[in-house]
Amino acid sequence: MEFKEVIGLRRSIRWFKPWQPVEREKIQVMLEAANRSSRSMNADYCKAVVVNRDDLDQETRDALRNPTTTVDLDLAPTYIFWFTDMDYEVGTQDRLKELVQHKVLPPSHGWSEAYVDEVVWGQVIEPMSKVFAIKQWMGSIESGICICNALNAAVDEGLGACLHAMGNPAVVKEVLKVPDSWFPAWLMLVGYPLEDREAGGQRPRRPLDTNFFEGTCETPFVPDPEVTERLRREGMIQEAGPFPWRADEVRMLSRMFGLPE
Ligand SMILES: Cc1cc2nc3c(=O)[nH]c(=O)nc-3n(C[C@H](O)[C@H](O)[C@H](O)COP(=O)(O)O)c2cc1C
Incomplete structure (x- = not known):
């Protein structure tokens, strides 16, 4: 699928085929997309644990329910738990030096291994890494970038x-054996869409x-209207929801599972 169409077609999907597992290969593609995302200092902030819904006992699945996450948990066959490692700076000094060695950070721009040690690490990153709020801010953005790549890769994989x-992060921590330094980010539910992949049309967004x-x-x-028109042709801007038949689609899906209509 073309890049712009992937962006345009991505929707938050809430109806999955509960019976159709996701191939491990496709999960690998999503994780690889996350691993390729841009990251400051080439550090590894973002962590994820992939779990098959049916490998979790009912008690754990029920513990994951919350006001905004309900029947979705029963429908999605794959759960990806995303975290931010708050100890991401461990080893990061070496990663920066690696970037210097690879000429990603070139001398022309002031970079050298000594500059990493004395200035970038010593004066900037190390002092910053001692402030929890700064670490949380940086890590959350980094994880968000990874998660976004994985979301788009999911769309590209159908x-x-x-x-x-x-x-219930405490239950998640215990069941998944999450290290103390991993801060919960988001739970991503993944599966084959049971609703139409357009899910009733593109979501309402305020103008640019x-x-x-x-x-x-x-x-x-x-925005330049000609560019807007090009994006419509290329699939980034799609027909806005709700489609005329969306209410029927949701009603029929609810009926299929005996859920309130
Ligand atoms: C960080 C984040 C957290 C979200 N959390 C929930 C959630 O707990 N429950 C839910 O039903 N949707 C959740 N959503 C989905 C949003 O509600 C969704 O983005 C919104 O419906 C807009 O639609 P779209 O993603 O299809 O463009 C979340 C989305 C993001 C980006």
């Missing part, structure tokens, strides 16, 4: 996915100039 609040600006925050970034 899968559906949705992020969810990770209910509501959120993005040019020059200063007082000048909205006004």
Whole structure:
């Protein structure tokens, strides 16, 4: 699938074929996409644990339920638990030096191994890494970038996915044997969509100039209609939901599982 179409077609999927497992190969593609995502200092902040729904006992699955994550847990065959390792700076000094050796961080831009030790590490990163709020801020963004790549890879592989609040982190920690330094990020539910992959149409979003600006925050970034039109042709901007038959789709799906309509 073309890149723009992947972006355009991604939806938070909440109806999965509960009977169809996800091939391990496709999960590997998602994890590889996450592993290829950009990351500061080439550090490994983001961690994930892949679990088959049916390998979790009922008690654990029930513990994951929360106000925003309910029947989704019964429908999705694969759960990916995403975390941020708050001890990510371990070994990071060496990773920066590796980037210097590979000429990714070149001398022309001031980089050398001594510069990493004395300036970048000594004066910037080490002091920052002592402040929990800064670590949390950095790590959350890094994990978000990884998770985003994995979401888009899922779409490209013909899968559906949705992020969810990770209910009951204490149970998750115990069952998955999560190290103390891993901070819960999100639970990603993955499977083959049972709802149409367009899931009733593209979600309502505010126009570009509501959120993005040019020059200063007082000048909205006004989109060029020709570019907007090109993005429609290339699939990034798709027909907005709800499709006329969306209510029927949801009603029929609910009926299929005996859920409230
Ligand atoms: C970080 C994050 C957390 C989310 N948590 C939940 C959740 O707990 N339950 C849920 O049903 N959807 C959750 N969602 C899905 C959003 O509600 C979804 O993005 C929204 O429906 C917009 O639709 P779209 O993702 O299809 O564009 C989450 C999405 C993100 C990005």
